[in-house]
Amino acid sequence: MSAINLPLVLALLAAAGLMVWRRANTFTWLLFTWLSLWAFFKFGLTVPIPQSVVTIYVGIMTLAVVSYASSSRERLSETVQPIVRLIVEPRFRLLLAALLIGLPALAAYNVYADMSAPLEAPGFGREIHPAPPPEITVHDETVNMTTADNPYLHLHEDDPAAWEEHLESGRRVYYENCFWCHGDGMGGDGMFAHGLNPVPSNFNDVGTLPALQSSFVHWRIAKGGPGLPDGGTPWDSAMPAWEKFLTTEEMWDVNLFIYEFNDFEPRALGQH
Amino acid sequence: MTVRANHRFQAAALVAAGLLLALPAVAQVDLGTEEQRAAGKVVYDKYCGQCHGDTGDGNGYVTPRVQPKPRDFTTGKYKFRTTPNGMLPTDDDLRRIIEIGAPYTSMPGWPNLTAAEIQNVIYYIKSFSPDFENPDRYGEPIDIPRPLESTEESIARGRVVYEEQGCANCHGDQGRGDGNSAPTLVDDAGDHIKAADLTQRWTYRGGPTKEDIYRTFSTGLNGTPMPSYADSLEVEDRQHLVNYVYSLGEADDPNYGTLITAAWTEEAIDLQDTEALDTQFETAPMTRFPLVGQISEPGRNFYPSVTSIEAQAIYNRGEIAFRVRWHDLRADNSGKNSPYLEVPMWDEDNDIVASGDEGGDDGGFFGIEEEPADDAGFFGVEEVEPQDDSSFFGVETVDDSAGDFFGTGDDFFGTGDATSDGAEFSDAVALQFPASLAPEGQPELKPYFLFGDAQNPVDLWFVNLTHGVADTFRGRGSEAIEPTEADIVEAVTSYDQGEWTVTYKRRRASRAGVSFAEQQYTPIAFSVWDGFNRERGNKRSLSSWFYVYTEPSVQQTATIPMLRAALIVLAIELLIVFLVRRRASQGKAGEESASHGLAGTEAPAV
Numbered sequence: 041m042s043a044i045n046l047p048l049v050l051a052l053l054a055a056a057g058l059m060v061w062r063r064a065n066t067f068t069w070l071l072f073t074w075l076s077l078w079a080f081f082k083f084g085l086t087v088p089i090p091q092s093v094v095t096i097y098v099g100i101m102t103l104a105v106v107s108y109a110s111s112s113r114e115r116l117s118e119t120v121q122p123i124v125r126l127i128v129e130p131r132f133r134l135l136l137a138a139l140l141i142g143l144p145a146l147a148a149y150n151v152y153a154d155m156s157a158p159l160e161a162p163g164f165g166r167e168i169h170p171a172p173p174p175e176i177t178v179h180d181e182t183v184n185m186t187t188a189d190n191p192y193l194h195l196h197e198d199d200p201a202a203w204e205e206h207l208e209s210g211r212r213v214y215y216e217n218c219f220w221c222h223g224d225g226m227g228g229d230g231m232f233a234h235g236l237n238p239v240p241s242n243f244n245d246v247g248t249l250p251a252l253q254s255s256f257v258h259w260r261i262a263k264g265g266p267g268l269p270d271g272g273t274p275w276d277s278a279m280p281a282w283e284k285f286l287t288t289e290e291m292w293d294v295n296l297f298i299y300e301f302n303d304f305e306p307r308a309l310g311q312h
Numbered sequence: 313m314t315v316r317a318n319h320r321f322q323a324a325a326l327v328a329a330g331l332l333l334a335l336p337a338v339a340q341v342d343l344g345t346e347e348q349r350a351a352g353k354v355v356y357d358k359y360c361g362q363c364h365g366d367t368g369d370g371n372g373y374v375t376p377r378v379q380p381k382p383r384d385f386t387t388g389k390y391k392f393r394t395t396p397n398g399m400l401p402t403d404d405d406l407r408r409i410i411e412i413g414a415p416y417t418s419m420p421g422w423p424n425l426t427a428a429e430i431q432n433v434i435y436y437i438k439s440f441s442p443d444f445e446n447p448d449r450y451g452e453p454i455d456i457p458r459p460l461e462s463t464e465e466s467i468a469r470g471r472v473v474y475e476e477q478g479c480a481n482c483h484g485d486q487g488r489g490d491g492n493s494a495p496t497l498v499d500d501a502g503d504h505i506k507a508a509d510l511t512q513r514w515t516y517r518g519g520p521t522k523e524d525i526y527r528t529f530s531t532g533l534n535g536t537p538m539p540s541y542a543d544s545l546e547v548e549d550r551q552h553l554v555n556y557v558y559s560l561g562e563a564d565d566p567n568y569g570t571l572i573t574a575a576w577t578e579e580a581i582d583l584q585d586t587e588a589l590d591t592q593f594e595t596a597p598m599t600r601f602p603l604v605g606q607i608s609e610p611g612r613n614f615y616p617s618v619t620s621i622e623a624q625a626i627y628n629r630g631e632i633a634f635r636v637r638w639h640d641l642r643a644d645n646s647g648k649n650s651p652y653l654e655v656p657m658w659d660e661d662n663d664i665v666a667s668g669d670e671g672g673d674d675g676g677f678f679g680i681e682e683e684p685a686d687d688a689g690f691f692g693v694e695e696v697e698p699q700d701d702s703s704f705f706g707v708e709t710v711d712d713s714a715g716d717f718f719g720t721g722d723d724f725f726g727t728g729d730a731t732s733d734g735a736e737f738s739d740a741v742a743l744q745f746p747a748s749l750a751p752e753g754q755p756e757l758k759p760y761f762l763f764g765d766a767q768n769p770v771d772l773w774f775v776n777l778t779h780g781v782a783d784t785f786r787g788r789g790s791e792a793i794e795p796t797e798a799d800i801v802e803a804v805t806s807y808d809q810g811e812w813t814v815t816y817k818r819r820r821a822s823r824a825g826v827s828f829a830e831q832q833y834t835p836i837a838f839s840v841w842d843g844f845n846r847e848r849g850n851k852r853s854l855s856s857w858f859y860v861y862t863e864p865s866v867q868q869t870a871t872i873p874m875l876r877a878a879l880i881v882l883a884i885e886l887l888i889v890f891l892v893r894r895r896a897s898q899g900k901a902g903e904e905s906a907s908h909g910l911a912g913t914e915a916p917a918v
Binding site: 123124127128136139140143144145146147148149150151152155156159160161162164211212214215216219220221223224225227229230231232234235236237244264265266270273274275276278279280285301 | 358359362363372373374377416417418420422424568570571573602603604605607608609614657755756757758759760761762765768833855856857858859861863868870873874875876877878879880881882885886888889892893896
């Protein structure tokens with residue numbers, strides 16, 4: 041479940057070590073920097089990044105490499121020297137010819153690959169945790185998103201028996217309503233998850249529930265997909281507005297349950 | 313001495329023989345230690361009890377809402393086993409299901425559990441049934457031989473076995489789960505159970521490999537109508553049957569797609585000319601899309617019948633045609649259906665088998681009258697494939713005056729013709745498109761995928777398979793669906809051997825709805841209703857938004873762009889080589905220590 045393609049990163053670091061040892065010249069270093077960053081963005085992250093974002097990253101680092109290379113006259117000549125030698129010195133003639141033929145061929149291949157790539161449906165950026173409104177109204181009750189907290193959270197200390205009851209109620213609500221999408225084990229991999237886009241939220245993920253206040257979770261439960269701002273692509277979300285089907289108490293119960301099941305705690309109030 | 317030695321020998325032999333007899337059974341009865349079962353209980357209570365019940369009786373919170381039902385561990389009956397029919401499963405059998413689950417059921421795999429946790433939970437599960445203490449209930453696991461090579465002869469022999477053994481009675485002649493008795497099948501609990509669709513290997517509950525298939529018909533699925541063929545079939549015939557069944561499916565994975573590429577055709581598209589139409593669609597790529605139950609709104613469909621749909625599209629200068637296909641265990645084409653039929657929050661007693669006699673309890677239309685069927689003659693064309701009289705072909709157009717559809721439930725049992733007795737609700741399908749697309753350059757705000765919303769309506773091309781014609785609706789949310797007549801959508805339908813095919817056609821340009829321009833990505837979504845499963849109104853299988861892309865009518869070849877790219881690069885290269893060389897020779901001429909001065913075009917010749 042690591043987000044980084046470790047073998048690739050290790051290989052790149054090893055190559056860098058080798059270059060330090062062999063005292064590579066500036067040109068090789070810049071070429072290496074560019075290629076390794078490109079490879080990292082393209083293949084190094086297991087979390088898929090949209091091609092457009094990769095293009096932006098690669099563009100920025102190209103600018104960075106170019107401005108580094110041209111930051112002083114000495115550095116520029118240092119950088120360009122190997123190229124000039126390649127072009128001028130007769131002993132590189134064969135390599136030069138290969139490059140002269142190889143690069144246009146590569147460009148042509150690139151065009152071919154581009155044109156024959158299988159079509160893909162257009163992708164869309166989506167805000168994963170869009171900013172909630174300052175307050176929401178659930179069942180005629182106003183909930184302030186910054187100050188509201190799960191009203192049963194304190195029972196853990198104050199009344200363990202009541203706490204257990206609320207947890208069990210949350211368990212019932214979850215398995216009567218939620219597991220089809222969010223999964224039996226809450227991995228966002230329920231039996232209907234494969235048919236939904238966006239995929240249901242994964243509550244096992246340390247970046248989801250622990251990063252959110254319980255009021256945020258309450259907002260998502262109560263208002264569902266239709267309550268998302270446009271950036272959250274509300275039209276695609278299958279998350280129902282549960283206020284239509286569940287009581288306020290049930291919604292806080294299931295809120296409690298999904299944190300407890302995963303051994304997480306909501307982000308504390310006022311924590312940013 | 314010899315006598316005593318002899319006695320000793322006899323005693324030892326007796327003990328040994330006794331041990332030999334007792335050993336296999338003793339070795340199999342392994343109920344774990346008390347600590348292991350207690351540790352198993354902790355795992356069970358957290359992950360299993362909500363479905364299988366906290367006391368293992370299969371009666372958890374989800375039980376009323378899933379089909380097939382969670383296993384009742386107190387019965388000691390298990391479907392997926394390597395042991396003979398009626399026997400208890402081995403620990404490995406149980407482990408296999410816990411690890412990978414049963415696809416397309418509510419039993420998921422549990423890859424997060426450790427081997428020890430799984431072993432402990434197995435011990436705990438076994439404690440629910442006294443059968444596991446009884447050595448007589450244990451059987452030796454069967455041998456699963458290596459699969460035979462899948463030759464044409466083997467597959468042909470498998471087909472013969474398939475016919476001889478009556479597999480088609482449940483699984484259908486083409487293996488689509490549409491056999492004559494498929495609608496009547498029940499499990500031990502009396503719930504309807506689907507015969508596997510053998511063409512969709514990824515939905516096999518017991519797994520998609522040849523070994524899994526061999527195991528299933530060698531040991532049977534206890535508690536279901538699927539028997540064991542261990543006694544009636546030689547090993548080799550079972551292996552041929554494996555090869556035949558395997559040949560019915562194309563892949564282990566459904567390979568769900570996200571895009572239909574509409575193929576260009578110069579020819580006219582004529583829905584009536586079945587042969588030409590089939591040829592035209594042969595050139596169009598087919599995409600399979602996943603369908604899931606609609607559970608976000610009232611009419612919650614927790615166990616939809618149809619789990620995927622295949623779609624294609626073709627278009628010419630003026631028109632676009634879509635073809636969709638899905639499998640259904642029988643054609644329900646005498647009942648009613650529409651996108652706005654009233655449904656309860658969910659069918660609490662969805663007794664599917666007895667569904668026919670519940671006629672009038674709830675399912676009336678509300679508000680809007682159904683479209684009159686007067687235009688049926690205009691574009692309602694039935695595709696007829698008269699090749700096998702035992703199956704149903706073509707679509708009967710039934711007058712929608714009520715009465716026909718309230719069949720009595722008993723009719724289904726054992727009747728040979730599964731299509732004659734109608735369910736109350738008919739099968740139906742709908743394509744969904746946004747009513748309009750965002751203008752060029754504007755961000756795309758799609759309509760809510762559940763029948764649209766107030767700001768962004770959708771258009772539905774709905775076909776009730778009782779009528780076999782397309783009705784158009786505009787949806788502004790599930791509770792605001794109205795018939796429209798802005799665009800004429802034609803449709804032809806056919807049901808053949810467990811497969812529905814519906815082909816739609818419309819003019820590409822539309823004043824009221826979405827127009828299909830060339831090289832345009834248009835959002836599309838699907839809904840399917842299975843009348844047998846009492847699906848109507850918002851109780852349906854549905855998909856998320858996907859896209860249909862109209863491929864360019866003139867296919868561009870890559871040669872010219874490739875040449876252009878290569879020449880541009882070459883020209884730049886030659887220019888650089890030329891400039892660098894010229895500067896180098898100038899530098900040499902001017903200064904001996906040229907190596908620094910050479911660099912770069914900016915560097916002055918020192």
